[in-house]
Amino acid sequence: MTLYHFTILIRDANPSMEQLEDRLFEAGCDDALICFNNQTVYLEFDREATVAKEAVKSAMENIQSAGFYDLVLQESGVSSLAEIAHRTGLTRAAVSNYALGKRAMGFPKPLYGVASGSPLYSWREVANWLYANKKLSKAQFEIANIGW
CATH class of the missing domain: 1.10.10 (Arc Repressor Mutant, subunit A)
Structure with a gap:
């Protein structure tokens, strides 16, 4: 397993959303740091996986299960x-x-x-x-x- 560090912007979230951190944590984003820049929410992940694509795909799926769909992989x-x-x-x-x-x-x-x-x-x-x-x-x- 390799530890991958990457950032995903959540463009359909905002910092003032109620229980944002809880929603993301419960969805499986417990290996991410929730960050804010102005009104932009982004997660900095440190996720273990066999390959990079698996790490990013699982993170995207976790965020989507929290109800967010406008996602951007910063490294792309x-x-x-x-x-x-x-x-x-x-x-x-x-x-x-x-x-x-x-x-x-x-x-x-x-x-x-x-x-x-x-x-x-x-x-x-x-x-x-x-x-x-x-x-x-x-x-x-x-x-x-x-x-x-």
């Missing part, structure tokens, strides 16, 4: 350089140097936000690059490649 989307640093434990400067080609070549190109100065990258592409360059754990690599 885009990430800023700051978020990439946070997810990997690398410094923001190290990630920026990778993106600029100063420490290694071939870092994925941004998908969005280039004109605004806040580029967003495909987390899957970045995770693949980081894993190939021995900067990301196998469990994180597997979660990024589920394709949810």
